[in-house]
Amino acid sequence: MKILVLNAGSSSHKSCLFDLTEGHSEAPEPLWRASLDWTHQEGSVELSASGSGESVQQVLPITDKAAGLEAMVKTLVEGPTQVLSSLGEIEAVGHRVVHGGRDYVDSVRVTEEVKAAIQQLIPLAPAHNPANLQGIEAMERILGDVPQVAMFDTAFHARMPKAAALYPGPYSWVEQGIRRYGFHGISHQYVAQRAADLMGRDLADLKLLTCHLGNGCSLAAVKGGISVDTTMGFTPLEGLMMGSRSGSVDPGILIYLMRQEGYSADQLDTLLNKESGLKGISGLSNDMRGIAEAMEQGNARAKLAVDMFIHRLHREMGAMIASLGGLDAVVFTAGIGENSPLLWQRASAPFEFLGLRLKKDLARAKDDQDIAAADSGVSVLVIHTQEEWAIAQACLGHRYSF
Ligand code: AMP
Numbered sequence: 001m002k003i004l005v006l007n008a009g010s011s012s013h014k015s016c017l018f019d020l021t022e023g024h025s026e027a028p029e030p031l032w033r034a035s036l037d038w039t040h041q042e043g044s045v046e047l048s049a050s051g052s053g054e055s056v057q058q059v060l061p062i063t064d065k066a067a068g069l070e071a072m073v074k075t076l077v078e079g080p081t082q083v084l085s086s087l088g089e090i091e092a093v094g095h096r097v098v099h100g101g102r103d104y105v106d107s108v109r110v111t112e113e114v115k116a117a118i119q120q121l122i123p124l125a126p127a128h129n130p131a132n133l134q135g136i137e138a139m140e141r142i143l144g145d146v147p148q149v150a151m152f153d154t155a156f157h158a159r160m161p162k163a164a165a166l167y168p169g170p171y172s173w174v175e176q177g178i179r180r181y182g183f184h185g186i187s188h189q190y191v192a193q194r195a196a197d198l199m200g201r202d203l204a205d206l207k208l209l210t211c212h213l214g215n216g217c218s219l220a221a222v223k224g225g226i227s228v229d230t231t232m233g234f235t236p237l238e239g240l241m242m243g244s245r246s247g248s249v250d251p252g253i254l255i256y257l258m259r260q261e262g263y264s265a266d267q268l269d270t271l272l273n274k275e276s277g278l279k280g281i282s283g284l285s286n287d288m289r290g291i292a293e294a295m296e297q298g299n300a301r302a303k304l305a306v307d308m309f310i311h312r313l314h315r316e317m318g319a320m321i322a323s324l325g326g327l328d329a330v331v332f333t334a335g336i337g338e339n340s341p342l343l344w345q346r347a348s349a350p351f352e353f354l355g356l357r358l359k360k361d362l363a364r365a366k367d368d369q370d371i372a373a374a375d376s377g378v379s380v381l382v383i384h385t386q387e388e389w390a391i392a393q394a395c396l397g398h399r400y401s402f
Contacts, residue, residue, distance in 0.1 A: 002031075002089050003395045004073075005388040006139065007096045008131040011039045013065075015072060016388040017051070017083060017090075020396050025197070027389035032076055032083045036068045047072055054080035065131075069138040092402060093139045093148045094391040096186060098128035098236070100152030102177050107155070107394040109401055110136055110148035118150070124181075124235060127273070147402040149395045156185030157220070157227045164229045164323065180238070182230035184212040184334075187385040188220040189227075191333045194383050196225075198368060199329065207324040209317060212385070213343065214334030215243035215286060217313075221320040229323035231316045237272060241312045243286030246276035281305040288336045288343075310346045317347065327354060329379035338384050339364050344371055354378055 001021065007014040016030035032051030040046035040059060045068045048057045056079065062068045075081045076090075084090070095110070099121040108114055115136060122129045136148055157165075157180075165180045167173055188210045195210075196203035203225040210220045217240040221229040231239030231247075241247045249272070257263040263271070279286040282305035284294055294302035321327050330351075336343055341362040348358055355377025362371055365382070372380040 001091050001396060001399065002084070003092045003094060003392045004076075004090050004139075004143075005094045005096075005391045005395075006135045007388055007391070008135040009128065012037045013069060013072065013131070013135065014388070016392070017076060018389065018392040020392055022396070024393075027386040030388070032081060034072045034075055034081075036072050038065070038068070045071075047075070049075040049081040051076070051081040051083040056081055065134055066138045066141070069135065070142055073139075073142050087143055090143060090146055092395040092399070093143065093146055094395040095132055095135055095148065095150050096153065096387060096391055097132040097150045098153045098183060099125035099181065100150075100154045101181070102179075104150070104152050105155050105158035107149055107151040107391075107398065109398055110150050114150055126269075128236075147395075147398070149391075149398050151186055151391045151394045153183045153185045154181040156189040157182030157230050159226050160228060160230065167234070178234060180230070180233040182218070182220070182227065183232045183236045184216065184218045184220075185227070186387045186390050187212050187333060188218075188222065188230070190386055190390040191331045191381075191383045192220075192222040192225065194368065194386075195329050195331050195379075195381050198370065198381060198383075199379055201328075206328045207326045208329050208331060209320050209324065209327060210331045210333065211313075211317070211337050211347070212334045213240075213313075213332065213337035216245065217242045217247075217334075217336075219316050219320050221323040223324055229320055231320070240316055241281075241309045242277045243288070244274050244277050244279040246272045246280070247312060278305045278309060281308060288340065292340070292342060310343075313347055314350050317351070321351075321354075327351075327356075327378050329381055330356070331381045331383055333383050333385040338382055344380070344382070348380060351378070356380065 003018050003020055005016045013036040015034045017032040018030050034049035037046040043063050044059050045062045046059050060071055076084050077087055097118055101121045118129055118133050191210050192208050193203055195208055196206055208222040210222055212218050216236055218232040220227045237245055239247050254268055278291055282291045282302045284291055291302045291305055295306050348356055357373040357376040358371055359373050368383045370381055
């Protein structure tokens with residue numbers, strides 16, 4: 001079954017085409033992958049696509065996102081990356097949707113009602129839900145009435161116990177839906193299951209700390225396959241220090257800035273989401289690789305940014321381990337988590353008292369790997385997240401409704 005997956009972010013759209021049948025135990029290589037990057041330069045989009053063993057990269061003078069998506073999808077049937085003879089071969093489209101609110105706790109077939117719900121949730125995920133909706137509507141225009149499935153980043157955390165999910169504000173917040181939803185759920189769920197498979201254990205018997213450390217960062221405490229706690233909350237701003245997001249700060253700072261300096265909601269939004277975190281502290285960028293290099297060269301603010309990132313990571317890892325009440329494995333995933341031996345070492349160091357020990361020679365690898373020493377009491381796994389494949393599998397699960 002040919003399934004197109006769209007993973008739309010605030011500044012990029014990634015897409016993959018899978019040909020799936022039942023019974024894949026590991027993520028297969030997609031037939032085609034493409035991405036659109038809107039940050040390339042004003043008034044243009046960078047399109048990269050690969051398929052049929054060929055790849056192309058081009059800058060297109062496109063400002064309209066729908067036109068960009070159409071150009072991307074056309075590379076499936078035209079030019080060197082062609083893998084299909086017609087777009088009619090696509091049997092389903094799967095989407096990552098960031099916020100599913102209280103009502104969407106599993107993947108769903110997209111209907112008018114589902115689209116309206118994604119629209120209504122825009123205030124809770126203003127950088128993401130509009131792009132997700134745009135992707136769904138663009139596919140309706142380009143592919144006609146092909147079945148579409150939405151998989152929500154919040155869904156995996158929907159079974160968090162109330163004590164972890166609610167904020168200690170007034171009780172009216174509970175009724176208003178002001179609660180902790182958690183994000184990166186597709187990734188946390190995938191890597192938790194993959195960890196169990198690699199360990200040869202049943203997920204239902206494991207206590208796992210999954211660390212999704214990319215430009216956005218979050219941890220999840222996965223007990224018996226259920227997310228019982230996570231670091232992101234009502235929005236993806238809570239928790240760890242991130243690329244350009246502050247993570248948790250004293251809300252009193254916001255009251256102070258509003259009263260003393262006249263900050264508006266929009267200004268605070270920009271400050272906390274775009275000008276904080278690694279970028280804000282280092283003064284360089286949101287890119288951990290560049291910041292780590294600057295640190296090596298003696299840049300004091302880069303060092304401070306990395307030290308703060310690690311300190312906050314330790315603090316939140318400790319909190320997740322307490323929520324788990326034990327620890328069978330730590331899993332590192334996403335851009336920083338999959339690629340940085342320095343991060344693995346520094347993140348793991350304080351947990352030696354739990355018997356966690358890493359191998360001596362650590363190096364990045366293309367494959368998933370166990371980086372714990374032979375005598376470690378806790379497994380430590382580096383797993384490449386496969387959100388697109390997880391979404392394609394969700395589509396496969398809905399095929400009888402198509
Ligand atoms: P993601 O959002 O998952 O694409 O992750 C992006 C983050 O991963 C950026 O901060 C990158 O600098 C970081 N990253 C990618 N490769 C490496 C690497 N080899 N070492 C450290 N950080 C990396």
